[in-house]
Amino acid sequence: MAPKRDDGPGLILRVDYGRIVPASALDESTFFGLARGTELSAKPVKKPRNRALAAWWSLMNAVVKHTDRWPTARSLSNVMLIRMECVEREGLINGGEFRDPMSLTDFQEVQLWKLVEWAKLIIVTDIFPGVELRQITGRMED
Numbered sequence: 087m088a089p090k091r092d093d094g095p096g097l098i099l100r101v102d103y104g105r106i107v108p109a110s111a112l113d114e115s116t117f118f119g120l121a122r123g124t125e126l127s128a129k130p131v132k133k134p135r136n137r138a139l140a141a142w143w144s145l146m147n148a149v150v151k152h153t154d155r156w157p158t159a160r161s162l163s164n165v166m167l168i169r170m171e172c173v174e175r176e177g178l179i180n181g182g183e184f185r186d187p188m189s190l191t192d193f194q195e196v197q198l199w200k201l202v203e204w205a206k207l208i209i210v211t212d213i214f215p216g217v218e219l220r221q222i223t224g225r226m227e228d
Contacts, residue, residue, distance in 0.1 A: 099128065138198035139190060145205055148223045149213065163190070166205050 097116045098109040106128075108114035120126075146159035146166070156162040167173075167187035174192075176185040193201065210219050 097126070136195055136198070138195045138202060141202050142190060142198060142205070145202060145209070145223065149209055152222055153213065155213075163187075166208065167201075169208065170201065170204055172201070 098113050099106045099117070100109045108117045142163070143159060146163045150156055150159050150162055156165065164187045167190075168185050172188045172193075174186045174188045176183065178184070190198065206219055209222065210217065214222060
């Protein structure tokens with residue numbers, strides 16, 4: 087069935103800390119363009135779990151537990167992505183260089199698996215040289 091002429095763009099909302107927020111800038115624009123009092127109907131959508139993304143965060147958390155070099159898994163993740171040249175943007179501010187890592191959601195699952203393998207190599211060669219990865223992660227399959 088073709089959309090009606092008055093149908094606007096779709097709207098995706100996300101639950102965030104007990105409130106509903108637009109999922110993207112386009113959704114935000116659509117959401118705030120609705121007239122006050124407009125009623126919406128919602129249907130929860132469950133995305134399939136991205137196993138590569140889960141593996142990435144599991145690896146980052148395991149490394150952070152064994153070193154003081156990074157305070158959080160997110161900070162280690164950012165360092166890893168920048169080291170792998172996965173950079174969203176870079177430039178200079180007041181003569182100092184800055185580099186923003188890409189979002190992990192920008193990668194397809196196959197690409198993420200490659201990043202996980204690359205991160206494992208960096209961990210055993212540069213962060214913990216001479217230490218087997220399974221000693222860090224506690225898993226035999228690494």
